[in-house]
Amino acid sequence: MTEAAGGKPNTKKHVRDALLAGGGIILSAAAMLWAATTNVDRGYMYASILIMLFVLVPFYVSFEKDRPYARQIVLIAVMVTIAVAGRAAFFWIPQFKPIIAVVIIAGVAMGAQAGFVVGSMSAFVSNFIFGQGPWTPFQMVAWGLIGMVAGLLFYRKMGPGAKAPAGPDADRQIGKGGLAALLIYGAVSCFIFHGAITDLWTALSLTDHPTLGVILTVYGTGLIADAVLAAATVIFLLLMARPMLKKLDRVMKKYGMLE
Amino acid sequence: MIETAFTKYHPVVNFIFFITAIVMTVVIFHPAALAVSLAASVASAVKFSGKKAVKYFFAFPFFVMILSMILNPLFVHKGLTVLFYIGESPVTVEAFAYGACTAMMVGAVIMWSYCYTQIMTSDRFMAVFGKIAPSTSLVFSMILRFLPRARRQAGKIASAQELLFVPPEEVAAEIEAGAANAADEADGQTSREQTKTTKIKKGMRVMSVLTTWALENSIDTADSMRARGYGLAGRTMYRKYRARPADIICGSLILALLAASVWAKASGVWDFYCYPEIEFGGRPVLPACILLAAMYAVPLVIEVWEDIKWTRSLSKI
Numbered sequence: 001m002t003e004a005a006g007g008k009p010n011t012k013k014h015v016r017d018a019l020l021a022g023g024g025i026i027l028s029a030a031a032m033l034w035a036a037t038t039n040v041d042r043g044y045m046y047a048s049i050l051i052m053l054f055v056l057v058p059f060y061v062s063f064e065k066d067r068p069y070a071r072q073i074v075l076i077a078v079m080v081t082i083a084v085a086g087r088a089a090f091f092w093i094p095q096f097k098p099i100i101a102v103v104i105i106a107g108v109a110m111g112a113q114a115g116f117v118v119g120s121m122s123a124f125v126s127n128f129i130f131g132q133g134p135w136t137p138f139q140m141v142a143w144g145l146i147g148m149v150a151g152l153l154f155y156r157k158m159g160p161g162a163k164a165p166a167g168p169d170a171d172r173q174i175g176k177g178g179l180a181a182l183l184i185y186g187a188v189s190c191f192i193f194h195g196a197i198t199d200l201w202t203a204l205s206l207t208d209h210p211t212l213g214v215i216l217t218v219y220g221t222g223l224i225a226d227a228v229l230a231a232a233t234v235i236f237l238l239l240m241a242r243p244m245l246k247k248l249d250r251v252m253k254k255y256g257m258l259e
Numbered sequence: 260m261i262e263t264a265f266t267k268y269h270p271v272v273n274f275i276f277f278i279t280a281i282v283m284t285v286v287i288f289h290p291a292a293l294a295v296s297l298a299a300s301v302a303s304a305v306k307f308s309g310k311k312a313v314k315y316f317f318a319f320p321f322f323v324m325i326l327s328m329i330l331n332p333l334f335v336h337k338g339l340t341v342l343f344y345i346g347e348s349p350v351t352v353e354a355f356a357y358g359a360c361t362a363m364m365v366g367a368v369i370m371w372s373y374c375y376t377q378i379m380t381s382d383r384f385m386a387v388f389g390k391i392a393p394s395t396s397l398v399f400s401m402i403l404r405f406l407p408r409a410r411r412q413a414g415k416i417a418s419a420q421e422l423l424f425v426p427p428e429e430v431a432a433e434i435e436a437g438a439a440n441a442a443d444e445a446d447g448q449t450s451r452e453q454t455k456t457t458k459i460k461k462g463m464r465v466m467s468v469l470t471t472w473a474l475e476n477s478i479d480t481a482d483s484m485r486a487r488g489y490g491l492a493g494r495t496m497y498r499k500y501r502a503r504p505a506d507i508i509c510g511s512l513i514l515a516l517l518a519a520s521v522w523a524k525a526s527g528v529w530d531f532y533c534y535p536e537i538e539f540g541g542r543p544v545l546p547a548c549i550l551l552a553a554m555y556a557v558p559l560v561i562e563v564w565e566d567i568k569w570t571r572s573l574s575k576i
Contacts, residue, residue: 049285064392070489071481073394077401078477082470084402085409090462093455098466117398125402128376134285134368214334239463244470251474 016065020058027054045204052137059116059144066113071257076117079106083122096228099126100194101236103143104186107150108158108241109248115147115155135201142197146189153185154178160249160257174242186237190230195222261307261377264565265558269506270383272513276557277375279517283551284367287524289531290356291548293363299555300370306562307377312370320369324362331358337534357533374558386500401480409469416468420461509557516554523547 028051035047068076083102090097103122107115120140127136158174174182196219203218251257265273284296304312331354333345338353379387381400388396488494523529528547530540 046286060392060395064394067490068394069481070484071478073398074401074477074481074484075474077398077405078473080398080402081405081409082466082473084406085413085469086466090459098463117395121398121402125399125406134365217334235459236463240467243467247467247471247474251478255478 013066017058017062020062024054024058048200048204049134049137052141055141056120056137056144059113059120059148063113063117071255072110072114075110075251075257076106076114076121079103079110079114079118080121080125083118084126087122087126090232093232096232098232098236098240100143100146100190100229100233101186101240102244103147104150104182104189104233104237105241105244105248107147108154108182109160109245109252110151111155111159112148112151115149115151116144117147119147120144135198138201139198142193145197146193149189149193150185154182158182158245160245160252174245179238179241182241183234183237186233187230190233191226194229195219195226263307263378264561265307266378266383268509268561269500269502270379270386271502272506272510273378273383274387275510276513277371277379279513280371280555281368281375283517283520283554284364284371287520287529287551288360288364289529289544290360290363291544292529292551293360293367295548295552296367296555297363297370299552299559300367300374303374303558304370304377306559307374312373315373316370320366323369324366327362327365328355328358331355331361339536353533353535353537356537360533378558405473409473412472413465413469416465416472417461420464420468423464509561513554513557516550516557519550520547520554523550 031047031050031054035043079102083099083106086098086102099122103115103119106118110118120143123139123143124136127139158178199218199222200215202222203215280296280300284293284300287293301312301316304316332350335354335357336348336351338349338351340352341349342352342355343350381403385396385400527540528542528544530538530542532538
């Protein structure tokens, strides 16, 4: 995050984030162990919901502790609004939504933490329109991770303030190679994050003791929907990534939101 | 989005109730408990928003429930009581029972979430989380404010861009056809029928313009927030929510009923297994069921009580 440091020494922040992440991982492992050994009915489902919370809470605690500036908060809210509006605007083709593309762009432009917040918030808010349910925390984690990993992979190279690519793409924020990498990431993330995590709930809610067979069947039936989403994400990234990153870059430069 | 008797209570009380209801619905997996939860959630939704709730129920959760009831026996072949065979695989009563229970659970959770959305408006949400998580709840309530604005702006952009997607040859042809076709022009929408690709392109363009607009606007919002002292100590809420004795009583009542239900669950009253055979815990469920029903019915009772008070006050005049 650019402004997030807010005067705090960076090492202190890193220690805090490491502690939060470590706590989340230990608690998740404990929940997993509990589910594997207990004979409580539907132990896996409780454990999975708990794990989703253990992933979400550290991120939001870290976000709160950073005391983000007004401009940063507003920018995050705007990206979520665009993502949600996009999900609603293309309602007439099922699964063909720009939302993952917008989340990825947010991660690229604003970094890993903001990417996570934009992704998980988009899931939370858009489910007020499309229906909340027990799947909400799973979707929040899945989309949050999509935004976060996008930030980790691309923020330094393509984010605002990064060097413009040489050659004919000099005015385009990202070069051909960068765009290709972004597209590949977009397609892959639809399967490994969205597909695997969101459908986990479906698998766990269908039966009490999920076997590998049930999970694979559920993932198999979800493949087509995930493929449509992946295709949509690639198309939207192809058409929107460059202009939107340029717009974000311009706004952030113009209003001095970079370090 | 609505003002009812239940919204007169402190947002924390509302929030505690909904979280309790949703968690207990997921935790107590027993046909009687789930039936009570489903009935209470649907009744509360109808009480809060009337016909709209009925429409919502049949438009969405109803189908999910049917799907769950059909899918489980088709996928899961555990259970001893075989009803019939599809090909090689047995369809069992137990799998049906489990599917029906999951259906009730999913339906109840969706309907409780619907009630939550009706009652916990963004300022009420802020009143609960504004102190604990100020940035997150601010992002959340800002999004809720931006969304309708973005939708309105998207409509304006779309109508301004309408003609951009008619191919130039067509425009030229239309101009050539000119006055002769002027009469048809009014209902000449068909000549501009759009393919899916044009529609997608158009949507994309609207989104792009919307982004520029939203980003520029957002900076104004942020600056005016700063000018009004965002992030300074001593901020107050738009609305003042004070805890009244009634809030404390209602909140404690919910928590007490929750504790009773958790105790009942822990002591095995709510034991219920579907596989290999349907098996109940063997202890009488009725007292625990009444306690649970009382908890789920808290908002309903409050609403009905208010209605009674209202009708009484009318008859006195």
